[in-house]
Amino acid sequence: MTISPSITTPAITIAARTPVATGVIALTLVPADGQDLPPWRPGAHVDVTLPSGLTRQYSLCGDPADRSSWRIAILLAQPSRGGSAWIHDHAREGVPLTVSAPRNLFTLEAAERYVFVAGGIGITPLLPMITEAERAGVPWTLWYGGRSRSSTAFTDELIQFGDRVHLVPRDTAGRIPITEVLDTPGAGTAVYCCGPESMIDAVQDACRDWEPGTVHVxxxxxxxxxxxxxxxxxxxxxxxxxxxxxxxxxxxxxxxxGVEADYSCAQGFCGTCETRVVEGVPDHRDDYLDHSAAPDTMMICVSRSRCARLVLDL
Known part of the structure; x- marks a missing residue:
């Protein structure tokens, strides 16, 4: 069982459950007291703690301007480690959930143009980014790959944007031509990618000659x-x-x-297991910390040591 000490919002209940693709449901979450939810920016996620104690992270994929509700989407993992299966089996209208305040490790930075690349459920953090870019009048394009058209979530919302959205179902169209999409570094262009490891590696490789800091994954x-x-x-x-x-x-x-330690995702994303390093040099392997700004802490779920002995504040 994982443990999450995350600060939670006021009581949250499920207002709606909507199928958005084969094996993917979207949940609309609302505060039980009817008050405004905490604000958030595109790229943010929340921790959802289930009755079993399991905690899972889900990107907010609704409209950041809507303070009355949040939306998350959950893919039924195969095999599931218990989180997505519980939600698909038990998450219904009126069911309460324990949900943290939003945290953002994938912030949308200002740019003159955006190229969004998504794979599967990786579309979720990019949806509010598209909403914000559209409101700001910033040009953007989306390349969105999935196993099939039926498993590609939120297509009904995306097709309204016409030829700015490129849907690439693998069973009929192959894979996204990433080297072609990103063949020329564009001045003022920011690339945002979320998806499988192979897709992220391909995007980073295609952008190796772009200006540093323009690729976000x-x-x-x-x-x-x-x-x-x-x-x-x-x-x-x-x-x-x-x-x-x-x-x-x-x-x-x-x-x-037998040492007690808080943790949640166990994958270096959520920040729950951040631990102070008293002595020694950690080998950072997480996707949470700014390692230059926080040299004296580490994520003990994935990070290791650059020396023979670490002393931790535990």
């Missing part, structure tokens, strides 16, 4: 990292010493040794 899973050498961890407050073996995360080693 959000991953489904942590970026692959090389090197998993064993090391030791000393817990300064509890006095426990733990050996972190090759291929084992710091978090798992600590939990196995």
């Amino acid at each position: 959000e991953r489904f899973t942590p970026e692959a990292q090389e090197g998993t050498t064993a090391f030791d961890v000393h817990c300064a407050r509890s006095g426990v010493d733990v050996r972190v073996e090759e291929g084992v995360s710091v978090l798992d080693a600590l939990l196995e040794a």
